[in-house]
Amino acid sequence: MKSYWLWLLLNILVWPFSILYLNLPVQQLTVRLFGVALYFIIFFIIPIVERKPNILASLLSVNAIIATMTLFPYDDGVFNPYFLLIVSLVIAEGFYRLAIGRSFIVGGIGCFGLLITVFYSNLELFNQVFIGIYMLLFLTAVIFYKRTKNQSDELDTLYQALFNEYREIKRRVVSEEEMVRQEERVLIAHEIHDSVGHKLTALVMQLEAFRLQTPEEHRAKVQSLKELASESLQETRSAVKSLKASDSGGLPGILRLIRKLEMESMIRIYFSIKHGAFTAPLTGEQTFIIYRSVQEALTNIMKHSNAKEAEIVFEAPGGSVFRFEITNPLTEKHRYQEGFGLSSMRERLEKAAGGLTVYQTEDQFIVRGFIKISNTGDENDSNTPF
Numbered sequence: 176m177k178s179y180w181l182w183l184l185l186n187i188l189v190w191p192f193s194i195l196y197l198n199l200p201v202q203q204l205t206v207r208l209f210g211v212a213l214y215f216i217i218f219f220i221i222p223i224v225e226r227k228p229n230i231l232a233s234l235l236s237v238n239a240i241i242a243t244m245t246l247f248p249y250d251d252g253v254f255n256p257y258f259l260l261i262v263s264l265v266i267a268e269g270f271y272r273l274a275i276g277r278s279f280i281v282g283g284i285g286c287f288g289l290l291i292t293v294f295y296s297n298l299e300l301f302n303q304v305f306i307g308i309y310m311l312l313f314l315t316a317v318i319f320y321k322r323t324k325n326q327s328d329e330l331d332t333l334y335q336a337l338f339n340e341y342r343e344i345k346r347r348v349v350s351e352e353e354m355v356r357q358e359e360r361v362l363i364a365h366e367i368h369d370s371v372g373h374k375l376t377a378l379v380m381q382l383e384a385f386r387l388q389t390p391e392e393h394r395a396k397v398q399s400l401k402e403l404a405s406e407s408l409q410e411t412r413s414a415v416k417s418l419k420a421s422d423s424g425g426l427p428g429i430l431r432l433i434r435k436l437e438m439e440s441m442i443r444i445y446f447s448i449k450h451g452a453f454t455a456p457l458t459g460e461q462t463f464i465i466y467r468s469v470q471e472a473l474t475n476i477m478k479h480s481n482a483k484e485a486e487i488v489f490e491a492p493g494g495s496v497f498r499f500e501i502t503n504p505l506t507e508k509h510r511y512q513e514g515f516g517l518s519s520m521r522e523r524l525e526k527a528a529g530g531l532t533v534y535q536t537e538d539q540f541i542v543r544g545f546i547k548i549s550n551t552g553d554e555n556d557s558n559t560p561f
Contacts, residue, residue: 178271179221179222182218182264182268183218185264186215186218186261186264189257189260189261189264190211190214190215190257190261192257193246193255193257193258193260193261194207194208194211196255196256196257197246197255207245207246210241210242210244210245211245213241214238214241214242214245217234217237217238217241218238220234221234221235221272225272228273228274228277229277231272231273231277232269232273232277232280232281235265235268235269235272235273235281236280236281236284238265239262239265239266239281239284239285239288240284240288242258242261242262242265242288243258243262243288243289243291243292246258246261246292247291247292247295248292248295248296248297252295252296252297253296253297254292254293254296254297254298254302258289258292259289259306259309262285262286262288262289263313265281265285266281266282266285266286266313266314266317267317269281269282269285270282270317270318270320270321275318275321275322275325278317278321282314282317286310286314289306289310293306367411371411372408372411372412375404375407375408375411376408378404379401379404379405379408382397382400382401382404383401385397386398386401426448426452426453426455426457426489427453429462429465429466429469429489430446432466433466433469433470433473433487442473442476442483442484442485443483443484443485444473444484444485444486444487445484445485445486445487446486446487446488446489447486447487447488447489448489448490449488449489449490450490450491450492451490451491451492451494452489452490452491452497454491455491455494455497455548456548457497457548460527461497461527461546461548464523464524464527464529464546465497465499465544465546467520467523468499468520468523468524468531468542468544469487469499469501471516471517471519471520472485472501472520472542473485473501474516475514475516475517475542476501476503476540484503484504485501485502485503486501486502486503487499487500487501487502488500488502491548494548495547495548496545496546496547496548497545497546497547497548498543498544498545499543499544499545500541500542500543500544501541501542501543502539502540502541502542503539503540504538504539505535505537505538505539505540517531517533517542520544524544524545524546527546527547528546528547529544529545529546529547530544530545531543531544532544
């Protein structure tokens with residue numbers, strides 16, 4: 176969009192001087208001014224058809240013809256030097272916006288209009304040769320620019336593909352590390368459960384039996400030993416429960432994973448935590464689904480938006496539903512079309528008794544999702560004998 180305003184500024188600077196150079200009475204300027212108005216009407220249509228190269232090439236070619244007819248030396252044969260600049264702007268815009276083949280079409284029409292104008296003007300041979308050399312150098316420059324730009328675009332596309340692959344591999348490595356760490360924690364928890372836990376339980380039971388057989392004067396001492404063993408058992412139980420619990424569960428785990436994604440993708444994220452989201456009892460599967468949904472929304476932002484920032488809101492009103500909303504500003508208005516990533520996100524949420532809503536406003540793209548919270552607790556804990 177910035178390039179469009181630059182082209183508009185250059186045309187606004189050149190066209191008034193080209194009209195003033197004609198030095199014609201007001202009555203004879205009517206047709207010329209109509210040509211200028213038609214030129215700028217087409218110029219304002221260009222952003223609308225920017226993604227339709229055939230129509231864009233046609234409009235630029237028509238503008239080259241309009242400029243030729245407007246500034247053509249009909250009677251006096253005086254060549255308008257500003258016409259050379261206007262034709263150069265049209266050709267340069269064609270090479271900037273179009274592929275190389277269509278750029279040559281616009282350039283050929285512009286050069287043909289310039290050739291006819293020079294032929295019917297009263298320019299001296301030296302000036303005609305100068306214009307010819309100028310156009311030759313100008314066309315060489317824009318062709319070189321177009322080839323360099325194409326190579327730069329290809330390298331940028333390759334870089335983005337490699338960078339996305341690197342981020343995907345890095346996320347996979349982090350995910351595998353999390354799985355290995357969790358497996359180790361569960362293994363340690365089982366080892367403590369099978370050895371220390373059972374032995375402490377047996378110790379408590381033996382101390383109770385010993386207390387019942389101990390004389391009255393020693394029962395207080397045995398009772399204190401039993402309480403110490405019971406406290407050790409409670410601490411062991413808490414340790415086992417902590418080791419069994421995933422350190423990436425719940426909202427804190429989601430935030431930690433998103434922060435890693437933020438560093439990898441170089442996108443700025445603003446968080447808002449509302450209505451008991453931190454204490455929502457999310458299971459490991461629900462945590463994974465929410466994280467993947469947020470990840471897909473952020474990936475969608477990185478692909479289709481130039482604004483490398485987003486706002487994420489988490490809330491759990493009433494403790495029965497966990498909601499999230501991802502919002503990012505729109506720098507350019509495009510038609511929204513749901514792709515494979517968002518469709519997969521919707522299916523994943525619906526399988527977990529949730530839902531997804533995606534829409535855009537004048538200046539924002541918004542992704543909202545929810546998932547029902549199932550607070551079932553730790554099934555393994557209910558079977559723990561101590």
